[in-house]
Amino acid sequence: MHLNSEFILRLVLAGVLGAAIGFERKVHYKQAGMRTHFVVAVGSALMMIVSKYAFADVIHNHTIVLDPSRIAAQVVSGIGFLGAGVIIFQRNAIRGLTTAAGVWATAGIGLAVGAGLYILGITCAGLVLVGFVLLKPLERRFIKNMQHIMITANDSPGLIGKISSALERFGMSIEQILIDRTDEEKGLVDIDLYVRIHQHMSSKEKVIQAIAEIDGVKQIVLPSET
Numbered sequence: 001m002h003l004n005s006e007f008i009l010r011l012v013l014a015g016v017l018g019a020a021i022g023f024e025r026k027v028h029y030k031q032a033g034m035r036t037h038f039v040v041a042v043g044s045a046l047m048m049i050v051s052k053y054a055f056a057d058v059i060h061n062h063t064i065v066l067d068p069s070r071i072a073a074q075v076v077s078g079i080g081f082l083g084a085g086v087i088i089f090q091r092n093a094i095r096g097l098t099t100a101a102g103v104w105a106t107a108g109i110g111l112a113v114g115a116g117l118y119i120l121g122i123t124c125a126g127l128v129l130v131g132f133v134l135l136k137p138l139e140r141r142f143i144k145n146m147q148h149i150m151i152t153a154n155d156s157p158g159l160i161g162k163i164s165s166a167l168e169r170f171g172m173s174i175e176q177i178l179i180d181r182t183d184e185e186k187g188l189v190d191i192d193l194y195v196r197i198h199q200h201m202s203s204k205e206k207v208i209q210a211i212a213e214i215d216g217v218k219q220i221v222l223p224s225e226t
Helices: 002-027 034-053 069-085 097-114 118-142 159-168 204-212
Strands: 088-090 093-095 146-154 172-183 188-197 217-221
Touching: 002 034, 002 097, 002 118, 034 069, 034 097, 069 097, 097 118, 146 159, 146 204, 159 172, 159 188, 159 204, 204 217
Parallel strands: none
Antiparallel strands: 088 093, 146 188, 146 217, 172 188
């Protein structure tokens, strides 16, 4: 009975830690939220408990050879399918990698708690939350003078020059450009610009309006960070 109570405690603790990570993701409108992380953590903890304790009645039989780590190892492999489900490839941008990494880490936390490594699991959950909450503002502080702009337009001569001139009026210069002619039948081109801001940036609406006034421009997106 005492052992069952211990197992239940491990499942509950794993669920709480997973839900905490999922809450942070959901606050930022990510694909995998509290329920996903909660279930991943609880399920991983259960798999570890089963892997570690379920075969105790046959482990002393010398004719049976068991590897207790195999079930836990399959959790790590299987979680990749779930992580792939939250990754979105949009043109030249890949989104959802941080959330996918969080799901993978949550599985590890569940395994640790399921194995009875409470301090390790709690510490890892804390570090993951610190990474989600504190590192993003730190990144923004050091790369705040960069902006990603995605443009869809008619493929026409001088298009890039016109866009560059429009950006220069706002103190911005093109650092990197990626061009994808995905719809040649319609004559459309997708342009991904990474621009450097040399002075205080005017409102994003003004930048978008200036680019939109260029002949042939169909769509402009300033992606948010993920």
